[in-house]
Amino acid sequence: MSRNRLIILGITAAISLLYIYMTWIFAPPDVQLGEDVRIFFQHVAPALVAYGLFGGTLLCGIMYLWKGEMKYDIIGAVTIKLGLLFTTITLLTGMMWANAAWHSYWNWDPRETTTLILWIAYACILAYRASVSDRESRAQFGSIFGIVAFPMVLLSYLSIRIWDTLHPIVIEPTGLNMEVEHMMTLFVAMIAMTLIGLILVDLTYRIDLANEKLMRIRMERS
Amino acid sequence: MTSGLSAALAIAKKDIVTQFRKKFEIFSMFLFALIAVIAFSFAVVSGGSVPAEVGSALLWVIIFFTGMFGFAPIFLSESETGTLRGLATAPIPAWSVYLGKVFYGFVLMGIVEVFLVPIISVLFGFSILNDPLLAFGTIAVGTLDLAAVGSMASALSMPSESKSTVFPLVYFPTATSGLMLLIELTKIVVLGSGAVVIGAGLTVLLIFDILLAHLIAMLTLSASVFHFALSP
């Protein structure tokens, strides 16, 4: 455990505490939604982090194909797994919020549908990767898949602009469409979630890397 | 560039000739589509008719599933017989192999659709002739889009252990984004743009543009990484 990692862990812990304080105590109840607005921060931040992680999958895919180093493929696989985790959180909190705002957990709203498709799409990549036993092909074809699946992320992000939707459009071209306190809270939430996401990526990457090394040693000895 | 295109055409022509000598494959695709029509009819027919917006959406769902049969063997058959190595060692750019297969998939699916679209529109009772230009454009671009995605999916399922089960797993995530747009467009064609509620300030043309952008994105993305799919 290096010093830098400890520092980052400390910062993350501090910001996470601030995040909890701001979401649950500092942020004022919303005019329409009342206390339910607190779900909002748990929803938007993981969603954006998930998009970021899937963007990471795209980048890692390009880097792997370009450089041919296995580490990019391992990071790519890690971003898919964690992206799925954050998409799950997004979906669950989104359903709670939908229930609070529209009195139904699932409305087949374009945003909900595309996010669910996004979840299935990246789960498909994971399943696909598991079905390719040759390590080299898995890395190569998994990277290609990670690249060609990316338009789905864009469609999910843009879905609320393409279709008429119940989902509020928070990020307007003119700026954020909300109260100042909520904006501050969301900002802190974003930083906290991003840091937590990065730490998760780092940890999972190291586990997978060690796993691969162990596997390699076993294969070489056999 | 021109040599790549002529090579792509040669590949497409070769595949189409092969397909016509086999015959049964294209015919069974068509039969599958009819079976799907019947199967869906159990779910959606109420009072002897199908709501137009459901029928027009089902058109694409059926084409999507029929495509699974048509597109899956595009590269799988070549990799099984080993002839893919012949294409990979020929002095042509990788994108022309991909493009040739997309052309082939487009023609194959197009032949099925020539029969399928009128039959479905009669059975499900909707008309795509309200706006023939848009309808034709949507079907052409949509089929090309599905062919682009399907060829890539077929190439991706080559290294997998269980090729036939994996193909839908690859086809679905990449094709769904286009499918959603296609269904939306066809609904507009069938119901008229006034009847379909689309987002404020959005026109039919914009959705069509997004579909085109999706097609171009899929084509360029796949073509630019296809080099890596040919040399495993």
Next chain:
Amino acid sequence: MAVKAVETHELTRRYGYRVALRKVSLSFTTQGIHGLFGSNGAGKTTLMRVISTLLRPHGGTISVMGFDPQEEAEEVKKRIGIVGDKVLLYEELTGFENLRFYSKLYGLDQQFFESQVEELTDRFAIKTWLQEPVKNLSTGLKKRFDIVRSLTHNPELLLLDEPFSGLDKDTTDVFWEYLNEYRNLRTTIVTTHNLEYGAALCDEYVTLRKGVVVSQGPISEFDQTL
């Protein structure tokens, strides 16, 4: 100065974590028949695939006819012909259609293509079978068509991966005679685990074992007992 047909320096290739070629340095001169010997899993096929631009090397350098197989793949592909264990023909098409299809991929001139087909099909005694769909042909005839396919564009470098395995007597004889005749007109690289054939056919040899070059030199120095 003569450009080497194939020259590698510390060429390394892995499959995932398994090393298939470990720092292979070798060179084949232009012209003559060169043997690539070794048992299964020695890395022969991997090396052939790296030469034929299919696999990207993970380390070291390689040049084929003076070109880099990765950077200048098309230049290399134009100059090589490949016969592998599988017949690279389409079953539904006739022999002639197969050859014409490949000639289009290679961008051959129509006249050149026809004269080549004329000459080669005559040579391999398959002229009468040209209009027959490949699926109706016997294995030996398919193999002959496959050899003709690899020769139609008159490659400078012919890569033969286990060419005689599963080949009937007649076809082997015809092919053997052909290779002998073109010994000094074309570079040929043959991989084989059958050392008898190899020793009789080749001018130079390289032996691989577990991805490492064990020995190389002119065939007169080749010791079969190794």
Next chain:
Amino acid sequence: MQQVELFAVAVILWGGIFLFLAYLFLRMIGIEEQLRIVESQIEGDIE
């Protein structure tokens, strides 16, 4: 939703994240230890 329910949701969410973090952390320590042992074992074997 009541504030109590929201609070429960928050506890589950954050508890989940931290449990996951802790699990990953322990697993990382475990597997890197294992790797170190295996690597020190084979140090003699390789060339």
